[in-house]
Every structure is written in structure tokens, then in C-alpha cells.
Amino acid sequence: MYKIIDGKAIREYNLEKISEQVEELKANGILPTLAVIIVGNDPASRIYVNNKKAACERTGMRSLEYALPEETTTEELLELIDKLNADKSVNGILCQLPVPKHINKNLVLERILPEKDVDCFHPENVGRLCIGNGELVPCTPMGMVKMLEYEDIDPTGKHCVIIGRSDIVGKPMAMLMLARNATVTICHSKTQNLAEITKQADILVAAVGIAKFVKEDMVKDGAIVLDVGMDRDENGKLCGDVDFENVKDKTSMITPVPGGVGPMTIAMLMRNTLTAAKIQNK
Numbered sequence: 001m002y003k004i005i006d007g008k009a010i011r012e013y014n015l016e017k018i019s020e021q022v023e024e025l026k027a028n029g030i031l032p033t034l035a036v037i038i039v040g041n042d043p044a045s046r047i048y049v050n051n052k053k054a055a056c057e058r059t060g061m062r063s064l065e066y067a068l069p070e071e072t073t074t075e076e077l078l079e080l081i082d083k084l085n086a087d088k089s090v091n092g093i094l095c096q097l098p099v100p101k102h103i104n105k106n107l108v109l110e111r112i113l114p115e116k117d118v119d120c121f122h123p124e125n126v127g128r129l130c131i132g133n134g135e136l137v138p139c140t141p142m143g144m145v146k147m148l149e150y151e152d153i154d155p156t157g158k159h160c161v162i163i164g165r166s167d168i169v170g171k172p173m174a175m176l177m178l179a180r181n182a183t184v185t186i187c188h189s190k191t192q193n194l195a196e197i198t199k200q201a202d203i204l205v206a207a208v209g210i211a212k213f214v215k216e217d218m219v220k221d222g223a224i225v226l227d228v229g230m231d232r233d234e235n236g237k238l239c240g241d242v243d244f245e246n247v248k249d250k251t252s253m254i255t256p257v258p259g260g261v262g263p264m265t266i267a268m269l270m271r272n273t274l275t276a277a278k279i280q281n282k
């Protein structure tokens with residue numbers, strides 16, 4: 001019998017703990033503050049930004065929104081980031097992606113001071129993650145780590161297979177699992193005999209971006225399956241990278257979509273903002 005890993009409940013547990021720590025900082029005169037920049041009118045980005053602001057409110061943090069028009073130039077965006085970098089009352093800065101095509105995304109992401117880089121995209125933070133001393137950690141992978149911790153699963157010695165090698169999910173998840181003593185394999189679109197590898201996984205992470213990609217013959221009996229995917233099925237309904245209905249009975253634990261990994265990401269953004277406030281105030 002499998003167990004569903006309840007992302008909403010684990011998010012609430014984490015947000016509660018974060019709120020308590022925010023209260024402690026506030027009692028010492030520190031108000032953790034997140035600045036969110038959004039450029040253009042992408043409806044999905046608007047929803048994400050609203051959710052991030054709501055999470056700040058929920059945890060007692062302050063949020064600042066900078067909504068810039070579509071035609072904003074790279075230089076104008078860099079000017080705003082410089083201003084926020086210099087503002088001691090701002091602890092975390094994030095620029096909602098995607099930015100319009102004419103903006104140099106890498107220049108923008110690298111301009112955010114590493115200690116305010118709550119998305120953990122800056123090369124310095126990526127480097128720190130690789131050498132195992134990162135304090136700000138990529139939100140989606142860290143959300144999965146927190147799920148494993150909540151479920152009392154120690155990755156030590158387990159074979160963690162990750163399908164997907166993106167900079168945002170696959171690669172940082174590999175680093176976090178390695179740091180927790182798992183044996184890690186990363187697969188991607190050029191991997192041969194994928195099912196043979198995924199069937200060896202004690203912990204299988206699906207970060208592919210293809211609806212219901214992981215089928216039951218790709219999963220070992222009793223595996224723990226973490227589904228990062230946010231896809232649409234043939235009826236336009238939100239689903240994951242895992243064929244949940246057919247895979248679930250083979251697993252010992254599995255995250256659903258929706259209600260699994262997704263809710264944890266914003267909780268980890270709040271965690272990073274809190275951490276950034278602590279780092280900046282020693």
C-alpha cells in the first residue's frame with residue numbers, strides 16, 4: 001500500500017515554523033522583506049507573483065512588488081536591481097521568469113547580490129551548493145528535501161535517480177541528494193535505456209516536463225516517487241510527469257500533482273528570505 005506525500009500539509013508545517021522565526025526577528029527589530037520584480041503581462045507570472053506576496057503575508061514578512069512594463073530595457077532593470085541591492089531594508093530580491101526576450105536574463109540574475117538571491121540562481125550560490133556550504137538553496141529541490149525529512153526518509157545509501165538536468169531542478173536536486181549521502185544518477189533526453197536506470201531508483205525524481213512520462217514499468221517496487229512536473233493532460237487538466245494512476249501501486253510513497261512538490265516551492269522561497277534576513281543581520 002502506497003502513501004501519498006501531502007505537499008500542502010508539509011507546506012503548512014514549514015510555513016508555521018517560518019512564521020515563528022519571523023516573529024522572533026521582528027521582536028529584534030528586523031522585518032524580513034522580499035522584493036519581487038515582474039516585467040510584462042504574462043498571466044502565469046502574475047499568478048506566481050500574487051502567490052509569493054500572499055505567502056509573505058501569511059508568514060508575517062513584508063513584500064514589495066515592482067511591476068515593470070513589457071518594453072523595460074535590460075539597463076533599466078539592472079538600475080532597479082542596483083537600487084534594491086543597496087537598500088538595507090530589502091533582504092531578498094527575485095525577478096520573476098520568464099522575462100521578455102529582449103532582456104539579457106543572465107545579466108539580470110547575476111546582478112542580484114548573492115546574499116539577496118533567494119531563487120539561488122547566482123553562480124556564486126550555485127557554486128556554494130556544489131561545495132556543500134550553501135545557505136540559500138534552490139526552492140523546488142529544497143522543497144523535495146523537506147518532504148523527505150518530514151516523512152523521515154534518510155537518503156543515505158539510497159539510489160536517487162533524477163530524470164531531468166535543468167539548472168533549476170535536476171542539477172541542484174542531484175547536489176542536495178549527494179550532500180545527503182545518496183548515490184545519484186542524472187538522466188536526460190540522451191540517456192539510453194532509461195527504464196533500466198529508473199527501475200534501480202529507491203528515490204525517483206521526475207523533472208521532465210512531459211505529461212505522464214513515467215510509466216509503471218519504469219519504477220521499482222516500493223520506490224519513493226517525487227513528481228516535479230506541472231503539465232497538462234489530454235483534457236487540459238493539470239497533471240505531473242508521472243502516470244500517477246498506474247504508477248502509485250508500485251510505490252511506497254508518491255507525491256500527487258497538484259498538491260505535491262508544487263506547494264513546497266513557495267514555502268522554500270519564504271525560508272530563503274528568512275535565511276537572507278538572518279545572514280544580513282548576522
Ligand code: NAP
Pocket residue numbers: 140163164165166167168169170187188189190191194207208209210228229230231261262263265
Ligand atoms: P526543463 O528545463 O525543460 O528540463 C527538462 C529535462 O527533462 C531536460 O534535462 C531534458 O533533457 C529532460 N528530458 C526531456 N525529454 C526527456 C526524455 N524523453 N527522456 C529523458 N529526459 C528527458 O524543465 P524543468 O524546468 O526542470 O521543469 C521540469 C518540470 O517541472 C516541468 O513540468 C515544470 O513545469 C515543472 N516545474 C515545477 C516546479 C514546481 O514548483 N512544482 C518548479 C520548476 C519546474 P535534455 O537536458 O537532454 O534536454
